[in-house]
Amino acid sequence: MSTPEQNAPVHTAGAAEESRPSLSALLLDPSFWADWASVVGLVGLVIVFGIAQPVFLSIANLQALLLAAAILVVLSIGQTFVVATAGIDLSLAAAVMLGAIILGLVDAAGYGIFLACALAVAATSAVGFLNGVLITAGKIPDFVVTLGTLSGVTGLGLILSGGEPIMVGSTFLLRLASGSLGPFGYPVWVAIAAVIVAHIALYHTRFGVHLLATGGQVESAGALGIRTNRVKIAAYTISGFCAGIAALLLVARIGSAEPQINTSLLLNSVAAVVLGGVSLFGGRASILGPAIGALMLTALVNGLTLLSVSAFYQPLAVGAIVVLAALIMRYQK
Amino acid sequence: MSAVHHIPPSEAILACQGLSKHFGSIRAFTDVAFQARRGEVTAVIGDNGAGKSTLIRCLVGVHVPDGGEIFFDGQPRPFANPDEARKAGIETVHQNLALIDELTVAQNLFLNREIVRRIGPFALLDRKAMKQQARAMLSRLSINMPSVSQRVRRLSGGQRQAISICRAAGSGAKVVVMDEPTAALGVQETANVEALIRRLREQAVSVILVSHNFDQVRRLSDQIWVMRAGRMVATVRSSETTGNELVALVTGAA
Numbered sequence: 001m002s003t004p005e006q007n008a009p010v011h012t013a014g015a016a017e018e019s020r021p022s023l024s025a026l027l028l029d030p031s032f033w034a035d036w037a038s039v040v041g042l043v044g045l046v047i048v049f050g051i052a053q054p055v056f057l058s059i060a061n062l063q064a065l066l067l068a069a070a071i072l073v074v075l076s077i078g079q080t081f082v083v084a085t086a087g088i089d090l091s092l093a094a095a096v097m098l099g100a101i102i103l104g105l106v107d108a109a110g111y112g113i114f115l116a117c118a119l120a121v122a123a124t125s126a127v128g129f130l131n132g133v134l135i136t137a138g139k140i141p142d143f144v145v146t147l148g149t150l151s152g153v154t155g156l157g158l159i160l161s162g163g164e165p166i167m168v169g170s171t172f173l174l175r176l177a178s179g180s181l182g183p184f185g186y187p188v189w190v191a192i193a194a195v196i197v198a199h200i201a202l203y204h205t206r207f208g209v210h211l212l213a214t215g216g217q218v219e220s221a222g223a224l225g226i227r228t229n230r231v232k233i234a235a236y237t238i239s240g241f242c243a244g245i246a247a248l249l250l251v252a253r254i255g256s257a258e259p260q261i262n263t264s265l266l267l268n269s270v271a272a273v274v275l276g277g278v279s280l281f282g283g284r285a286s287i288l289g290p291a292i293g294a295l296m297l298t299a300l301v302n303g304l305t306l307l308s309v310s311a312f313y314q315p316l317a318v319g320a321i322v323v324l325a326a327l328i329m330r331y332q333k
Numbered sequence: 334m335s336a337v338h339h340i341p342p343s344e345a346i347l348a349c350q351g352l353s354k355h356f357g358s359i360r361a362f363t364d365v366a367f368q369a370r371r372g373e374v375t376a377v378i379g380d381n382g383a384g385k386s387t388l389i390r391c392l393v394g395v396h397v398p399d400g401g402e403i404f405f406d407g408q409p410r411p412f413a414n415p416d417e418a419r420k421a422g423i424e425t426v427h428q429n430l431a432l433i434d435e436l437t438v439a440q441n442l443f444l445n446r447e448i449v450r451r452i453g454p455f456a457l458l459d460r461k462a463m464k465q466q467a468r469a470m471l472s473r474l475s476i477n478m479p480s481v482s483q484r485v486r487r488l489s490g491g492q493r494q495a496i497s498i499c500r501a502a503g504s505g506a507k508v509v510v511m512d513e514p515t516a517a518l519g520v521q522e523t524a525n526v527e528a529l530i531r532r533l534r535e536q537a538v539s540v541i542l543v544s545h546n547f548d549q550v551r552r553l554s555d556q557i558w559v560m561r562a563g564r565m566v567a568t569v570r571s572s573e574t575t576g577n578e579l580v581a582l583v584t585g586a587a
């Protein structure tokens with residue numbers, strides 16, 4: 001069980017210095033590559049696409065790429081909070097659709113774009129909250145609950161919209177979609193802000209530590225007085241909130257609220273989280289990893305499009321990369 | 334079988350009466366009375382499955398008992414959750430429920446007791462202060478730890494146990510509850526934990542110690558409570574008992 005030579009506490013009181021592994025040891029460690037899979041993948045893709053199609057590296061294309069990645073980055077952040085608790089949110093893309101529909105309806109009813117945006121975000125946050133309550137209080141597996149809300153929320157969106165797209169001709173959203181500040185468009189800044197806020201919440205607040213503790217060992221966390229159910233509900237609510245922000249960006253981007261679920265958004269949000277080195281078993285997470293994972297998946301689609309590869313091959317490529325990433329993750333510490 | 338005697342409530346720091354806990358059809362314990370005196374080391378012994386851990390968990394709010402009363406500091410005070418018990422000054426080293434593998438040593442030591450800095454309306458973790466205090470806590474208890482920034486996943490059983498004991502004992506609690514703290518430890522580590530328990534007693538901290546080791550219990554404790562098959566069957570002063578008597582009480586051969 002325990003070997004005394006190793007374990008015996010030494011009776012010299014003193015703080016040992018923090019040991020850091022050397023760079024070469026780091027590069028030989030498979031878990032280093034697992035932790036940084038998304039960065040390595042992104043750099044690899046940029047090099048390959050840059051050589052194969054120099055237009056890929058043009059400023060205009062890079063800006064377009066970032067703009068296209070913004071929605072997925074925001075969704076991946078939401079998914080990260082849920083996965084960190086060892087859960088999964090399958091209702092994410094459906095919540096985006098519901099948020100978009102509510103935004104469209106409230107705006108069309110003449111209540112003004114700001115109220116429309118606020119209600120959209122409130123509705124998606126409520127979906128997340130409901131997920132969390134059903135999973136914790138109802139003691140139903142996350143998978144089943146979010147699959148149920150995926151279907152329920154889709155139905156609600158269809159009923160509310162009557163299955164018809166709703167045009168949203170707001171100048172505020174138009175400016176959000178097309179305006180820019182410095183090198184980046186506003187949606188990119190929204191994604192950057194989301195990354196910063198989420199990173200601080202995860203690494204620099206009590207909530208972040210309690211989230212990881214809940215995802216790591218839920219019973220031990222509970223025995224120390226952490227309200228693990230509340231932490232899980234908060235994680236799902238954050239996920240819903242992120243879906244709301246994504247809905248605003250989506251409606252701004254396409255100018256209308258579509259009663260359709262973009263399933264690749266859901267799959268890619270999970271893929272980005274996996275690529276970002278977040279453990280699907282919970283307890284281990286980062287924000288930068290999934291954000292870069294989202295960027296990488298967007299770069300993949302963008303590059304394949306520039307190389308005139310048929311759109312039919314894109315899901316295949318995404319799937320292959322995600323399975324590859326999952327294989328690499330097995331080497332994670 | 335000795336009668337379960339009662340001490341004046343003002344002398345008991347943590348006590349219960351008529352306490353029961355079932356898990357579905359499994360009866361963990363029934364109608365248990367127990368008292369831990371202020372400033373003493375109170376031991377709970379009994380065979381595997383006697384219900385010791387479940388009793389401890391009910392006393393510190395991890396489980397809600399099915400029936401009975403819990404008293405803290407003379408007042409009826411059932412703890413609805415572990416946080417209330419910790420806020421009241423009870424720290425526990427749980428059997429099998431201890432550390433979060435993916436968090437660092439310092440994060441584990443301060444879990445749910447994090448030090449924060451206020452910046453306007455926000456409270457951000459003061460990681461530097463927590464690391465410094467974690468090192469101080471560990472060195473006060475002579476626990477050698479290469480780095481407090483290390484994840485605990487990689488640590489040995491003895492090191493992990495040392496951290497959870499350090500968390501419970503190093504925070505200035507009024508009552509420290511330890512459920513089989515030396516079960517997984519080597520000889521030297523066990524001696525260290527026993528020295529620590531004596532030191533806590535000298536500092537007038539009340540200790541509740543669950544143990545399998547009758548010699549250890551007689552060396553360390555003032556009062557011994559004996560559980561058998563979900564019942565509290567006896568209590569004796571440690572100074573007035575023998576190893577043979579304890580064996581007889583635990584096995585029911587008396």
Ligand SMILES: Nc1ncnc2c1ncn2[C@@H]1O[C@H](COP(=O)(O)OP(=O)(O)O)[C@@H](O)[C@H]1O
Nearest residue numbers: 356359360361380381382383384385386387388
């Ligand atoms: N969470 C639980 N669910 C179901 N049964 C449990 C649970 N915890 C303990 N028990 C049962 O309660 C009884 C007492 O267990 P325990 O308190 O761990 O005993 P001890 O600590 O004295 O070895 C055992 O039969 C055990 O299987």
Ligand SMILES: [Mg+2]
Nearest residue numbers: 385386387428
């Ligand atoms: Mg036990």
